[in-house]
Amino acid sequence: MTNQGGKNSGDRANLESSRNADNAANDPITEILKTSRAIAIVGLSSRKFRPSHGVAEYLQSAGYRIIPVNPHEREVLGEKSYARLEDIPEKIDIVDIFRRSEYVPEVVESAIRIQPAAIWMQEGVIHHQAAEQARRGGLIVVMDNCILKEHIKRFHLPRD
Secondary structure, three states: OOOHHHOOHHHHHHHHHHHHHHHHHOOHHHHHHHHOOEEEEEOOOOOOOOHHHHHHHHHHHOOOEEEEEOOOOOEEOOEEOEOOHHHOOOOOOEEEEOOOHHHHHHHHHHHHHHOOOEEEEOOOOOOHHHHHHHHHOOOEEEOOOOHHHHHHHHHOOOOO
């Protein structure tokens, strides 16, 4: 194989690695997941078959502090549950929404009051007006996307 332009395959690999690092630095989802520690999960259920439970369990195993927000739960995955975001006595980095889309505006209004870095609407949770309201309130918005899948895609933490 000839060496064209003084570049060998190692140089190409380094260039590729550099591009991937640049892409990660410009990816807001990667930044949110890297810098966040506390995730309030609105609609978190203690029922193990619910998607919210599996996602919360994964996030705990990945080192995040999960905070259940569900007025019908006392405790989920060993964490005290709160009725409202405003009741949580600590700083929240991400508000992850596992509620039907029609309930998103009230969650966004609460989130704007507590000022997390981001609002995350899980797969199938879509509300464009609430997303715009959150952005105007200074929050990063991720909509119709699974936080577990995005974490695995970026950080390759295996699920048990």
